Amino acid sequence: MSEHAAPREAPRTASGPAPWTARVLTLFPEMFPGPLGLSLAGKALERGIWALDVLDIRDFARDKHRAVDDAPFGGGAGMVMRPDVLDAALAAAKARAAKGSGRATAPVIYLSPRGRLLDRALARELARGPGAILLCGRYEGVDERVLEAHGIAELSIGDYVLSGGEPAALVLIDAVVRLLPGVMGNHESPAEESFERGLLEYPHYTRPAEWQGRKVPEVLVSGHHEKVRKWRQAQAERITEQRRPDLWARYVKDRDDEGPDR
Numbered sequence: 617m618s619e620h621a622a623p624r625e626a627p628r629t630a631s632g633p634a635p636w637t638a639r640v641l642t643l644f645p646e647m648f649p650g651p652l653g654l655s656l657a658g659k660a661l662e663r664g665i666w667a668l669d670v671l672d673i674r675d676f677a678r679d680k681h682r683a684v685d686d687a688p689f690g691g692g693a694g695m696v697m698r699p700d701v702l703d704a705a706l707a708a709a710k711a712r713a714a715k716g717s718g719r720a721t722a723p724v725i726y727l728s729p730r731g732r733l734l735d736r737a738l739a740r741e742l743a744r745g746p747g748a749i750l751l752c753g754r755y756e757g758v759d760e761r762v763l764e765a766h767g768i769a770e771l772s773i774g775d776y777v778l779s780g781g782e783p784a785a786l787v788l789i790d791a792v793v794r795l796l797p798g799v800m801g802n803h804e805s806p807a808e809e810s811f812e813r814g815l816l817e818y819p820h821y822t823r824p825a826e827w828q829g830r831k832v833p834e835v836l837v838s839g840h841h842e843k844v845r846k847w848r849q850a851q852a853e854r855i856t857e858q859r860r861p862d863l864w865a866r867y868v869k870d871r872d873d874e875g876p877d878r
């Protein structure tokens with residue numbers, strides 16, 4: 617990777633190519649952009665590197681009570697999101713996605729503990745595409761037929777249940793947006809992160825060099841860049857092997873597959 621600073625991309629204009637776009641279908645539109653309006657993702661949003669289009673599912677309810685849910689067939693606790701309402705919301709999201717670009721269609725994703733687990737490969741895959749249409753469930757979930765009819769993929773951010781898909785959508789968007797070109801400075805490129813190389817992070821330290829009797833490892837204050845690099849690599853490997861044998865096994869395999877000349 618080049619040591620030279622890349623020129624900052626000019627902010628996109630209205631006529632430019634459509635940025636990576638997250639279209640979110642939710643009953644709680646106020647939850648967006650939420651934390652994504654701040655910090656790294658927020659700056660990238662302001663600069664037009666990505667776009668957020670939030671659709672309120674309730675706007676697509678057609679009956680006099682604007683009902684979005686109904687009791688489950690077969691009985692049981694809670695409510696299920698109605699297929700007709702979701703279908704109308706999905707049609708609107710797909711129509712907006714098609715407008716203004718002749719590009720590949722964005723995948724429709726339902727955030728659900730039943731889905732494929734989000735990992736960096738999936739985040740990268742999504743970052744390469746035009747965006748994603750994200751369906752956020754509430755109550756006990758959505759009518760299964762909507763998932764079938766729209767060919768919706770399910771995606772999980774971990775093995776736990778939330779009160780709705782919205783926080784998972786925020787996590788997914790955050791993981792993808794930081795991979796988009798121009799979001800991070802050249803210096804902190806995702807490719808250089810330990811995790812992108814299949815390892816956990818090495819330990820970090822800042823001033824003071826001694827704090828509450830604890831000293832920063834000597835090698836880090838030595839100014840010897842090659843020794844620092846080797847120490848960090850060794851630390852990342854030690855921590856990964858100890859804490860995540862699953863990641864460690866894959867790392868060792870990938871490293872050995874790539875051959876000893878790397």
Ligand code: 9WO
Nearest residue numbers: 727728729753756757772773777778780781784
């Ligand atoms: C709620 C509920 C209440 C009583 C009996 C059974 C029940 N199941 C559920 C439930 O699974 N609710 C889900 C809440 C419905 C779909 C959206 N929700 C959700 C998504 N919770 N957790 C996620 C999620 C998404 C992605 N990755 C991890 C978790």
